[in-house]
Amino acid sequence: xxxxxxxxxxxxxxxxxxxxxxxxxxxxxxxxxxxxxxxxxxxxxxxxxxxxxxxxxxxxxxxxxxxxxxxxxxxxxxxxxxxxxxxxxxxxxxxxxxxxxxxxxxxxxxxxxxxxxxxxxxxxxxxxxxxxxxxxxxxxxxxxxxxxxxxxxxxxxxxxxxxxxxxxxxxxxxxxxxxxxxxxxxxxxxxxxxxxxxxxxxxxxxxxxxxxxxxxxxxxxxxxxxxxxxxxxxxxxxxxxxxxxxxxxxxxxxxxxxxxxxxxxxxxxxxxxxxxxxxxxxxxxxxxxxxxxxxxx
Amino acid sequence: xxxxxxxxxxxxxxxxxxxxxxxxxxxxxxxxxxxxxxxxxxxxxxxxxxxxxxxxxxxxxxxxxxxxxxxxxxxxxxxxxxxxxxxxxxxxxxxxxxxxxxxxxxxxxxxxxxxxxxxxxxxxxxxxxxxxxxxxxxxxxxxxxxxxxxxxxxxxxxxxxxxxxxxxxxxxxxxxxxxxxxxxxxxxxxxxxxxxxxxxxxxxxxxxxxxxxxxxxxxxxxxxxxxxxxxxxxxxxxxxxxxxxxxxxxxxxxxxxxxxxxxxxxxxxxxxxxxxxxxxxxxxxxxxxxxxxxxxx
Numbered sequence: 001x002x003x004x005x006x007x008x009x010x011x012x013x014x015x016x017x018x019x020x021x022x023x024x025x026x027x028x029x030x031x032x033x034x035x036x037x038x039x040x041x042x043x044x045x046x047x048x049x050x051x052x053x054x055x056x057x058x059x060x061x062x063x064x065x066x067x068x069x070x071x072x073x074x075x076x077x078x079x080x081x082x083x084x085x086x087x088x089x090x091x092x093x094x095x096x097x098x099x100x101x102x103x104x105x106x107x108x109x110x111x112x113x114x115x116x117x118x119x120x121x122x123x124x125x126x127x128x129x130x131x132x133x134x135x136x137x138x139x140x141x142x143x144x145x146x147x148x149x150x151x152x153x154x155x156x157x158x159x160x161x162x163x164x165x166x167x168x169x170x171x172x173x174x175x176x177x178x179x180x181x182x183x184x185x186x187x188x189x190x191x192x193x194x195x196x197x198x199x200x201x202x203x204x205x206x207x208x209x210x211x212x213x214x215x216x217x218x219x220x221x222x223x224x225x226x227x228x229x230x231x232x233x234x235x236x237x238x239x240x241x242x243x244x245x246x247x248x249x250x251x252x253x254x255x256x257x258x259x260x261x262x263x264x265x266x267x268x269x270x271x272x273x274x275x276x277x278x279x280x281x282x283x284x285x286x287x288x289x290x291x292x293x294x295x296x297x
Numbered sequence: 298x299x300x301x302x303x304x305x306x307x308x309x310x311x312x313x314x315x316x317x318x319x320x321x322x323x324x325x326x327x328x329x330x331x332x333x334x335x336x337x338x339x340x341x342x343x344x345x346x347x348x349x350x351x352x353x354x355x356x357x358x359x360x361x362x363x364x365x366x367x368x369x370x371x372x373x374x375x376x377x378x379x380x381x382x383x384x385x386x387x388x389x390x391x392x393x394x395x396x397x398x399x400x401x402x403x404x405x406x407x408x409x410x411x412x413x414x415x416x417x418x419x420x421x422x423x424x425x426x427x428x429x430x431x432x433x434x435x436x437x438x439x440x441x442x443x444x445x446x447x448x449x450x451x452x453x454x455x456x457x458x459x460x461x462x463x464x465x466x467x468x469x470x471x472x473x474x475x476x477x478x479x480x481x482x483x484x485x486x487x488x489x490x491x492x493x494x495x496x497x498x499x500x501x502x503x504x505x506x507x508x509x510x511x512x513x514x515x516x517x518x519x520x521x522x523x524x525x526x527x528x529x530x531x532x533x534x535x536x537x538x539x540x541x542x543x544x545x546x547x548x549x550x551x552x553x554x555x556x557x558x559x560x561x562x563x564x565x566x567x568x569x570x571x572x573x574x575x576x577x578x579x580x581x582x583x584x585x586x587x588x589x590x591x592x593x594x
Contacts, residue, residue, distance in 0.1 A: 174550045178557055235543045242539050246532045253471050260475055264559040
């Protein structure tokens with residue numbers, strides 16, 4: 001297969017077709033820059049914190065934002081959360097993140113679950129009979145929002161890719177979580193003084209594209225960014241591959257139309273958690289219920 | 298597999314599981330009656346016209362509405378459109394429709410394309426280089442709305458099933474037709490004095506369920522309700538089968554959540570076609586452009 005742009009020999013094969021390495025880099029970086037500008041994700045003077053895990057998605061996100069930093073004119077730092085679970089965060093992932101940040105001259109901030117709360121994620125999952133991934137999701141959302149704000153950043157960037165977004169869409173759709181679907185956007189503006197604006201620069205990039213980008217750019221990344229729990233149960237990965245095979249370009253086309261979807265959702269009034277003061281629509285936020293109330297509540 | 302309800306031997310296998318014949322009929326009829334009431338699709342005093350094609354879906358729809366007729370208290374007649382294309386409408390399909398209407402004591406109204414316009418659907422499709430199915434869609438929507446209203450009915454019922462709805466969803470989503478998605482509802486209320494309210498009593502019933510119902514009830518129906526054109530191109534049928542296999546109950550769950558989706562869509566102002574006076578958002582409606590302007594316009 002020839003390169004889609006220059007017709008030279010194609011070396012990189014992604015969903016939309018083949019590219020030579022140079023053209024792929026151009027295609028990919030332009031795509032991200034375009035979406036960042038289109039949705040005014042980052043404007044001059046912003047202070048952006050990128051959540052990194054050591055995987056290809058968040059590493060590509062960090063790499064790209066560090067390239068855009070001077071062009072747009074904003075401040076950039078990284079956040080790594082040590083979840084205290086070997087499968088997801090370990091000395092290897094941490095070393096990879098540290099190396100990339102050093103290379104890009106981006107300050108890295110590390111949060112360690114063990115230093116924040118006494119209980120571990122697995123312990124809470126066992127206590128509450130909830131999947132580890134759901135507890136982990138609560139933890140990450142909570143810590144990312146709290147520290148982004150407390151450290152004086154106004155935006156939190158994550159490496160969510162098009163595959164993630166389409167999967168989230170289906171899972172939340174089928175569970176009837178339409179309010180969550182309304183938030184599947186490249187930018188989710190703050191709706192409460194304590195809630196930071198979240199941005200997803202890789203919203204239109206597929207997993208395969210991020211993998212290709214990270215590989216060509218030559219930075220190290222861990223091959224499995226998701227914990228084993230999630231992978232095992234996730235049939236949607238297989239389903240999306242099947243759809244993509246039958247209907248080329250499905251994923252990218254799907255997220256582009258998701259950008260246009262405007263839903264009428266009754267606003268849920270956010271208030272402050274009675275224990276920690278973080279924004280929540282409950283009396284006591286999920287994080288405090290799980291980690292600060294002895295497993296009850 | 299045992300019957301889901303009574304644990305006797307299962308005879309009918311549909312997406313949600315197996316049923317014996319009696320329990321399936323109860324499950325199916327209750328489901329339709331529930332959705333009709335939930336969305337106030339039909340209220341006492343309504344005059345409802347059902348569009349029938351001779352296929353399992355519209356025949357089941359007619360059968361069920363004729364059962365609900367006395368219970369709710371509304372008037373019911375049927376409409377059959379002879380499209381002038383052998384593949385879709387022919388003496389056999391017409392005979393089947395006539396027989397069912399006689400059996401149910403429902404008055405049948407027949408419209409013949411040839412008596413309304415001089416050109417045929419295929420001729421127009423060739424002239425305009427459009428797929429036959431898209432021209433056919435324009436024709437059906439136009440004639441169904443016009444005659445439902447002119448004959449004094451206030452509601453038009455169609456046999457669209459959950460499979461249709463999910464397929465429409467994906468196709469329109471990927472083409473960016475979000476306004477069409479906003480109309481994928483069990484009831485689409487009129488937004489113009491000349492536009493009739495459309496209802497879809499089988500919104501939550503799958504193709505398989507309609508097939509099973511029509512078979513048990515023992516009325517004749519044509520096995521292929523869709524023209525050969527559509528079937529050939531439709532990869533979504535295969536995709537939905539795959540998803541359903543991996544994720545049992547996907548289709549029904551999907552349409553149920555679609556019922557809850559409320560979109561913010563800028564209202565398109567409807568006006569009246571300058572040629573025929575039917576509602577349209579164009580100067581001249583698609584039907585007139587196609588069939589009354591010598592292929593131009």
